Amino acid sequence: MKKVMLLTILLGMIANAQDMDLTKRGEQIFKKYNCNICHAPKDDAASVGPSLETIAIHYLGNERKLIDFLKGDSPPIIDPSRFGIMKPQLYKTKHMYEEDYRALAYYLTSVHKNQ
Numbered sequence: 001m002k003k004v005m006l007l008t009i010l011l012g013m014i015a016n017a018q019d020m021d022l023t024k025r026g027e028q029i030f031k032k033y034n035c036n037i038c039h040a041p042k043d044d045a046a047s048v049g050p051s052l053e054t055i056a057i058h059y060l061g062n063e064r065k066l067i068d069f070l071k072g073d074s075p076p077i078i079d080p081s082r083f084g085i086m087k088p089q090l091y092k093t094k095h096m097y098e099e100d101y102r103a104l105a106y107y108l109t110s111v112h113k114n115q
């Protein structure tokens with residue numbers, strides 16, 4: 001019984017470490033593509049685009065759909081009337097490795113994760 005518990009804790013730790021790696025990688029991509037110019041962690045009047053908090057509210061648990069959006073395969077759901085500003089940005093995220101999509105989607109919905 002003890003062994004099972006230890007294993008469960010160990011597996012939990014590994015899963016957590018992987019989540020941290022994904023968030024880090026996602027943040028790197030986010031900054032490399034200058035997404036942070038328009039997207040702040042929290043809503044503030046100066047930001048052009050929705051905050052990561054707002055993005056998380058709409059996409060947490062639905063990262064697949066978020067990845068489709070980043071690929072240009074799924075329509076915007078947060079602020080469609082202002083999609084004209086976001087659309088040209090998608091050329092940056094159109095052709096990425098699948099793992100990078102996962103990382104970016106994970107980061108974009110990460111405000112409540114790993115806290």
Ligand code: HEC
Nearest residue numbers: 033035038048049076077078079080082083085086089092
């Ligand atoms: C020039 C400003 C600007 C930049 C740079 C920018 N965005 Fe946006 N983004 C917006 C605006 C404005 C919206 C709101 C329109 C919309 O919902 O599509 C938005 C919306 C979004 C959404 C929500 C989509 C939805 O369902 O409505 C996501 C996700 C997103 N951006 C991700 C990114 C990522 C990732 C990058 C970097 C590659 C990025 N943005 C760069 C302005 C920007």
